[in-house]
Amino acid sequence: MSEPAKVTRSALIVWGVAVGAYMLTVFIRSSLSVAGLLAADRFGITAAQLSFFTTLQLLVYAAMQVPAGLAIDRFGPRRALIAGITVLTLAQVGFALALTYPAAIIARVFIGGGDAVIFTSVLRLVSSWFPMMRIPLFTQFTGQLGQIGAMAATVPMTLLLRDVGWTATFATPAALGVVFVLLLLVLVRDTPTRRTQPGPPISRRRVVSTIVEVWARSGTKMGFWVHFSTPFSVMVFALLWGYPFLVQGQATDPIAAGVLLLLATFVSMLTAPLIGQFVAYRPFHRSTLVLASLAVQMVVWAAVLLWPGPAPLWLLVVLAAVIGVGGPVSMIGFDYARTSNPPAQLGGANGIVNQGGFIATVLVVSAVGVILDRLTPPGQPYGREAFGWAMSAQFLLWTIGIVQVARYRVRTRREFHDLDADGYERFRHHDLSVDWNLSVRPPIDRRDD
Known part of the structure; x- marks a missing residue:
């Protein structure tokens, strides 16, 4: 096609x-x-x-x-x-x-x-x-x-x-x-030329081989770890623990807490087109943007949790904005899947990548709840110190994510260079005429950012 x-x-x-x-x-x-x-x-x-x-x-x-x-x-x-x-x-x-x-x-x-x-x-x-x-x-x-x-x-x-x-x-x-x-x-049609474009029949053997093939590609692994590490903070914040953390852990007015939750969503929506354009025109630096987002999230969360007493409102505004950006940054994981897998296997690749953020979210939601229960007497509201230790659970997952993103950043760039040194240098200098979409030429698992 x-x-x-x-x-x-x-x-x-x-x-x-x-x-x-x-x-x-x-x-x-x-x-x-x-x-x-x-x-x-x-x-x-x-x-x-x-x-x-x-x-x-x-x-x-x-x-x-x-x-x-x-x-x-x-x-x-x-x-x-x-x-x-x-x-x-x-x-x-x-x-x-x-x-x-x-x-x-x-x-x-x-x-x-x-x-x-x-x-x-x-x-x-x-x-x-x-x-x-x-x-x-x-x-x-x-x-x-x-x-x-x-x-x-x-x-x-x-x-x-x-x-x-x-x-x-x-x-x-x-x-x-x-x-x-x-x-x-x-x-709705599957493609501009076909209403439905099914793939070959699925057998147990084919399912296993497809998963193995997709996961073997460095770009798929990169996408998984990008999606694992970047969005879980805002998801945990929005789905369950953000409001209690702000109201009970930071003594924030309930109305202000609600506004901060909405702020994270608005920042996410406003920055998404900018990140999409960045990825389109600077694809070589996708991983740089991911690592920068993770570093900023960790620094701002550390500042909030280590602040003597409740953090000032301006710092909580910065926190909401920073974690809000993590949502659109996580979408870069799907770009890695797309440029590393053929169309016939893209659904499986996207599924693997999409698991990352939700696995991390479930882990953090559960860890925060367990830590809060351990550090809070029965029947008592959760306090700032308990929330400080509970929210610190995020740093373990961020550390794992940064290590893995950095690891596959080096691996995928090395594979690209080994395959086509001239193309790699042109791509690194933003020559978009270089064929950096791995899904359209073999070997599909050898070139990526």
């Missing part, structure tokens, strides 16, 4: 529908964030049982990434999107009608499973429909537009819960799911 020559109207329509489906997915994923107290009352559960909703959903999502990627490679992104939105819609109806905790848990499991195929399917469509120089930009747009779904799951959900109650509120996005299934059926 030849590379598209320009951004067409058809490409924007396909991408717009797919991104709309992704925004709905993020909305459904995040819809429990403002309904925690109502959920505890509806199902008669404890705070620990309530938190299990989020942890289980993330675990299912992470565990399904590689199978979901392989399914996209086998059946095509259009079919995967339709199946994923269908599962999400049915699961959301089940959650809206659930009256018992086990029934609600089963619904959240299927929400995590349906969610697992959506994002990587949209990325696959981006790779098929847009010119190479525009793929990093539209990849960033895809990730950040999803944040609109997360923001819609705050104030609008609160108003719906107040005005129409539990069942109608959670059934509303399910109705939108039906609309998007119809739009995907009518308007």
Whole structure:
């Protein structure tokens, strides 16, 4: 399949529908964030049982990434999107009608499973429909537009819960799911020339060989560790521990704490296009941007945690901005996957990369909870010192991530130089005529940033 020559109207329509489906997915994923107290009352559960909703959903999502990627490679992104939105819609109806905790848990499991195929399917469509120089930009747009779904799951959900109650509120996005299934059926095609472009049949032997081949490529490993190390801080902040850390650990006004959470999201959305353009025009320095982001996150978090007493508001603003940038920087991991794997294996590669950030998030969310419980007497609010030790758990994962990113940065650059020394020097000096996309020429596992 030849590379598209320009951004067409058809490409924007396909991408717009797919991104709309992704925004709905993020909305459904995040819809429990403002309904925690109502959920505890509806199902008669404890705070620990309530938190299990989020942890289980993330675990299912992470565990399904590689199978979901392989399914996209086998059946095509259009079919995967339709199946994923269908599962999400049915699961959301089940959650809206659930009256018992086990029934609600089963619904959240299927929400995590349906969610697992959506994002990587949209990325696959981006790779098929847009010119190479525009793929990093539209990849960033895809990730950040999803944040609109997360923001819609705050104030609008609160108003719906107040005005129409539990069942109608959670059934509303399910109705939108039906609309998007119809739009995907009518308007989305796998490629500009084919409505559906399936891959070869999948056998157990082929699944194993595909995973081995994809993981053997240095670019895939680089992408995994980029996504492992850059976004977990903002995800932990936004999903669970940011608000308690600010209010109880930093004595921040609750309204100011909410504004800081929104600030992280807005900074992420504002910087995403800039990072996308940087990657498109300075691909040799993708890893430099990743390492710089990690270093700044570590320095600012250290300043907040080591500040004598609660950190000043200006420093917390800087913290929210810095971790917000980590989200779009993490998308660089998918650029490594794209430029290191052939299109037929890109779903599996994206799935492996996407696992990184969610594995790290689950590890940090769990570690913070365990440390807080160990350092806080039963029935007492979490204090600044307890939060200081708990949030310090992030530094272990950052250290691992930096070591691995630096390791594969050296390896991939050395492989590129050994293969084509002249091309490497031209690429290093930003000559974009050099064929740096490894997926279009053998050996696909020998050249990358």
